Amino acid sequence: MKKDRGLLIVLSGPSGVGKGTVCAALRNHDTDIQYSVSATTRNPREGEVDGVNYFFKPKEEFEAMIKNNRLLEWAKYVDNYYGTPRDYVEETLAQGKDVILEIEVQGALQVRESFSEGVFIFLMPPSLKELRSRLQGRGTETKDLIDSRMTVAKEEIEMMNKYDYVVENDEVELAVERIKSIVTAEHCKKERLIEKYKELAEVE
Amino acid sequence: MKKDRGLLIVLSGPSGVGKGTVCAALRNHDTDIQYSVSATTRNPREGEVDGVNYFFKPKEEFEAMIKNNRLLEWAKYVDNYYGTPRDYVEETLAQGKDVILEIEVQGALQVRESFSEGVFIFLMPPSLKELRSRLQGRGTETKDLIDSRMTVAKEEIEMMNKYDYVVENDEVELAVERIKSIVTAEHCKKERLIEKYKELAEVE
Structure with missing residues (x-):
């Protein structure tokens, strides 16, 4: 049976939501996902x-x-x-092989334009309060900068509509498991498999 | 946050593919899935x-x-x-709570008519040869009956198009993991979450 084409997985979300941490944790799991x-x-x-x-x-x-x-x-x-x-x-x-891109929301929307068959995952903070607290926790940004990031985050959440999946980053390991499940499920989608299986139905 | 509505998961596939075995194995996993x-x-x-x-x-x-x-x-x-x-x-x-139905292909297609938002999973044998060998392995059916089941199976594989996902039942535990991943991924679908998160974006 011929090998399926890999999936492009785009992981995005507001600044401070933990994209980098989730992606790093995913790397520690035993997957075949490649990192762009x-x-x-x-x-x-x-x-x-x-x-x-x-x-x-x-x-x-x-x-x-x-x-x-x-x-x-x-x-x-x-x-x-x-x-x-x-x-x-x-x-x-x-x-x-599957490839994951970890990028900002604006970049993800650009990828959507040129690569619409990608799997777009929006990483979501459990609450805006929690997002602010994560941004403050970095200790590298002024209150004004944090306020402005929060405004952008609210606008970005409105753009969730352009994504396929929303994954809550309540706990890093839970978010990683959800992302792995999405990748597995996408490989099982009928659209991706129907040609392969029609061949199978003809051969006994 | 209000609790999401559960998912109806319909597991179907040709006679002999192992629907019952996979469903029984799924019950041994720690999930909240209910059995119809x-x-x-x-x-x-x-x-x-x-x-x-x-x-x-x-x-x-x-x-x-x-x-x-x-x-x-x-x-x-x-x-x-x-x-x-x-x-x-x-x-x-x-x-x-999610509910799983394990049913024959004709039944699954009836459910699709009245419950189109269900998640329809087609369990697939690794090959038709393997399907015949599983039917023979039961030891309860005549050669004529097995031939007729094989003819029906080929027709049913053509109906895969009406399903959302195709899961290969090469090994029971792998099939179970794929089904669990599909359920997790479906809960992360943007369409199911967007209203909930739009509320979240308004409250800090």
């Missing part, structure tokens, strides 16, 4: 490895990738570009 | 308990249930009626 590596024009920090933490690109090369539609999504923060190279994702999916 | 009890007009066998194995009904009462649309599906085998009472399913779902 972003490209950026910023300089590598101490200990960062090209192709592991990021693909470090000169500005001209990044801009050529934008122009040639080689990025599933991209954004510019201050003076640096960040984005998701399309080639790595496409090649991995073609090998029958 | 069928109604029948046949006489109880030694040790069968009313309301546990079946709801045993007089013929007149069963026919009144058909007439009043109190069954999600029903069929007549030889001289006896069998069917799924609607009330138990509706009451259990309203309590926020």
Whole structure:
């Protein structure tokens, strides 16, 4: 039986909800999920490895990738570009492996435009109160910045409609189990399997 | 936060695929899934308990249930009626509990008509050869009967299109894990959660 194409899983949600923590915990589980590596024009920090933490690109090369539609999504923060190279994702999916992208809400909506068959998961805080407390817990942001992130978070929650699934991040391990279940269930969807099984029904 | 309505999970598939075995194995797992009890007009066998194995009904009462649309599906085998009472399913779902029905393909398609929001899972043999070997393994059926079941099975596989998910029953425990994942994933579907979370986005 021929190997199915992998799934692109897009994990997103408001700043502070715990996307990074959930993704890191997922890595500790025994899954075949591959992790997409972003490209950026910023300089590598101490200990960062090209192709592991990021693909470090000169500005001209990044801009050529934008122009040639080689990025599933991209954004510019201050003076640096960040984005998701399309080639790595496409090649991995073609090998029958699932790929997960952990990105901001705006980036996820861009991916939806160019890759609508992806599985879009919105990671949700148990409450807005809890989200504020997580942002405060980082201890790195001023009250004004936190207020502004909370305003953005409320707007982002309204965009939940563009996603396929909503996973509450009440406890990291529970959120990870829900994400793993979503991946398993998506592989069992009739639409993904019907051709394979029609062949099976003809052969005895 | 108000409790979500439960899900109706319909597990079906060709005769011999192992629906009963998978359902029994699922019962041994720690889940909150409830098992629907069928109604029948046949006489109880030694040790069968009313309301546990079946709801045993007089013929007149069963026919009144058909007439009043109190069954999600029903069929007549030889001289006896069998069917799924609607009330138990509706009451259990309203309590926020999931209900699983394990039924034949024709019954599942009837349920689809009256309960389209159910989660329909088609249990699939790894191959038709394996299905024949499972039917032979029962040791209770003649070669003619097995041939006829195989013909029906091929027709039923064509009906897979009416289902939401296809689960391969290669190993019982793997099939059970896939079904549990489907149930978890369905509870995370955006459509089922969006109203709840829109309320959340308004309250801090």
